[in-house]
Amino acid sequence: MRLLALFLILITGVASAQTREVNPADLTLTVSIENGNVTPYQQEMVLVTIHGIYRRHITREKLEQPLLDGFNWMQLGQDHWYESQMDGKKVKNFKRRMALFPDRTGKLEIGPFVHHLTLTDEGDDWFGHDIQSEPISIRVAPAPVTDGWWFPTRRLEISDQWSNAPDQLADGEGVLRVIRITAVGVSPDMIPPMPALSSPSAMIFPHPEKRLVELSPQGPVSIAFWRWTIRPTNGASAILEPIKFNYFDTITRQVHEVTITAQRVAMKAANSPSAATTNSAPSDAQLHPWFLFSTGATATLAGLVAMIFGRRFDGRTALARFPLFNPTRRALRRAARTGDLPGVRRAAADLIRQEGATPEHQRLLNDFDRAVFGPNGPGELDLRGFARQLLSCKPTATIQQANRPPVVRDGTAAKTATPIR
Numbered sequence: 001m002r003l004l005a006l007f008l009i010l011i012t013g014v015a016s017a018q019t020r021e022v023n024p025a026d027l028t029l030t031v032s033i034e035n036g037n038v039t040p041y042q043q044e045m046v047l048v049t050i051h052g053i054y055r056r057h058i059t060r061e062k063l064e065q066p067l068l069d070g071f072n073w074m075q076l077g078q079d080h081w082y083e084s085q086m087d088g089k090k091v092k093n094f095k096r097r098m099a100l101f102p103d104r105t106g107k108l109e110i111g112p113f114v115h116h117l118t119l120t121d122e123g124d125d126w127f128g129h130d131i132q133s134e135p136i137s138i139r140v141a142p143a144p145v146t147d148g149w150w151f152p153t154r155r156l157e158i159s160d161q162w163s164n165a166p167d168q169l170a171d172g173e174g175v176l177r178v179i180r181i182t183a184v185g186v187s188p189d190m191i192p193p194m195p196a197l198s199s200p201s202a203m204i205f206p207h208p209e210k211r212l213v214e215l216s217p218q219g220p221v222s223i224a225f226w227r228w229t230i231r232p233t234n235g236a237s238a239i240l241e242p243i244k245f246n247y248f249d250t251i252t253r254q255v256h257e258v259t260i261t262a263q264r265v266a267m268k269a270a271n272s273p274s275a276a277t278t279n280s281a282p283s284d285a286q287l288h289p290w291f292l293f294s295t296g297a298t299a300t301l302a303g304l305v306a307m308i309f310g311r312r313f314d315g316r317t318a319l320a321r322f323p324l325f326n327p328t329r330r331a332l333r334r335a336a337r338t339g340d341l342p343g344v345r346r347a348a349a350d351l352i353r354q355e356g357a358t359p360e361h362q363r364l365l366n367d368f369d370r371a372v373f374g375p376n377g378p379g380e381l382d383l384r385g386f387a388r389q390l391l392s393c394k395p396t397a398t399i400q401q402a403n404r405p406p407v408v409r410d411g412t413a414a415k416t417a418t419p420i421r
Helices: 002-017 273-280 289-308 315-319 327-338 341-355 359-373 383-391 396-403
Strands: 027-033 046-054 058-064 071-075 080-086 089-102 106-110 114-120 126-132 136-140 155-162 175-184 202-206 210-216 219-232 237-240 243-249 254-260 263-266
Touching: 027 126, 027 136, 058 089, 155 254, 202 237, 202 359, 219 237, 219 263, 219 359, 327 341, 327 383, 341 359, 341 383, 359 383
Parallel strands: none
Antiparallel strands: 027 046, 046 089, 058 114, 071 089, 080 089, 106 136, 114 126, 155 175, 175 219, 202 219, 210 219, 237 263, 243 254
16 A cells, blocks of 8 residues: 555656646756856956756757857857756756856856757647746956966966987987977967077977867866977087966966076087097098009199199198098988988088088088978978089188188298289
8 A cells, every 4th residue: 555655646746747837946047157256357267157957857958048248158068967866856957168258348248048948748748948047247357467478377287398309419400399388278379379489509490380179177278389390500509598478377366477498409419529529530441552552642743733833732631522532422422312311411511520611511501401491391302412512512621722822932922913003
């Protein structure tokens, strides 16, 4: 008997619940603002939760949001339906999280949200029923005056990463620097723009900035990647200037300054002078004795001819111009012939270090680096043409010898003729 009575009570309760007459307490929709006791600044995120509690069976539903005039907004993920218990009974819950970003100051209103529901009556027929939330007004303060970019965020994380050790670069090698900015509670466009990285002794190629956003219940998580390829231009080392910007912590309500410290980018040779001397010295050429004999004869003959015409002659410098007697020049030709881009750059740096850098050397090497490290990448480089031009440049010793005044037989410098005007 007790089981029968309990069954009848349950049937009566279900039947009375599914009627065409709707009790307002059975369907409620509210809108709440997280941290509503704080006056937000312009562009600062306002977290909003739309929460519905339903004690009726719902067959269909659609939430209509207000116009939200004066706000930029972002829905934080999909709508969430779940069950909970209230007063010992199961009820359905609906939740939607939104991030609002006021773009105006003063008093702004969040209009009512309307939930269009389809319910069932005693005969299991469907009928429509709407409920709506109460409007909410908030006051927005002007953004504080700052020297730079206004950047309000709930949490900020910064990482500074390098593709390889920045102070252990091989000759002619560049390094990729990536700074990652992760900010919670901002849209991607609110992160400060990528700064101009500067250094007086480095060639810096900025890459296009990348930005993306992930959604979380605490707000949008925006990520920006700042990227540069860096190479010292003096063949030794370079110091990159520090990067600074401010942000406003919306939790502590304080302004903080971020400083990404100065960084050193250097070649391996700059960290080890003895190693640099060892690496830059060309290996000894293993030549047949007949080559040594012909070399000495050629140098002696050339020296006699130069003495006849009153010129000094450095046989070692002259012979070093021939690839047969210079392993660095042979390495450059071989790398260009096989299409070895790093090998060409390495051999070119060794050759310039060996023969002495001239303005023509520096121009060719800078043009080569711009083509390799430029935004469009190396593309189709004429490595053989670059090698021919570099090998045809006169070394520093030759230029200095050519600029000396002619020597007459008594050892004094010849007088320069004065032009007749």
